[in-house]
Structure formats: C-alpha cells, structure tokens
Amino acid sequence: MLLMIDNYDSFTYNLVQYFGELGEDIQVFRNDRITIEEIEKLNPERIVISPGPCTPREAGIS
Structure with missing residues (x-):
C-alpha cells in the first residue's frame, strides 16, 4: 500500500491518479x-x- 500525505495542494490528486494507473x-x-x-x-x-504547503507552519507531520 502507498500512503499519500496531502499537504492541501491541488496537485495531490493528479499524483494519486497516476499511481492508481500503475x-x-x-x-x-x-x-x-x-x-x-x-x-x-x-x-x-x-x-x-x-x-x-504554503509555509512550514502548515506542514503538519510532513
């Protein structure tokens, strides 16, 4: 299983789509x-x- 950490970036689901195709x-x-x-x-x-994310403050566990 691949775990994707989403940093509230719109590109995340492009990556999810590509990994899904694989x-x-x-x-x-x-x-x-x-x-x-x-x-x-x-x-x-x-x-x-x-x-x-925008700044390190918004990085969460990333």
Whole structure:
C-alpha cells in the first residue's frame, strides 16, 4: 500500500491518479489528520509526501 500525505495542494490528486494507473493501492490523508502512530499501524510499503504547503507552519507531520 502507498500512503499519500496531502499537504492541501491541488496537485495531490493528479499524483494519486497516476499511481492508481500503475496499479497501486493508495490511501490519502491530510497532513494534519494522521499521526505517526497511525502511519505505523498502516505499515505502508511506500510514503509519498505531496507538494505544498504554503509555509512550514502548515506542514503538519510532513
């Protein structure tokens, strides 16, 4: 499973679409809606951090 961290950037779902075309199982979470502990429980094979955010203050766990 591929975990995508969404930094509130409109390009995120372009990436999700492309990974989906490659046959990836994808789960998307906004950067302030998931914790490190939750990520560990999901045990993703890969993690992709989307473009954005505006400033480091908005980066959440990214």
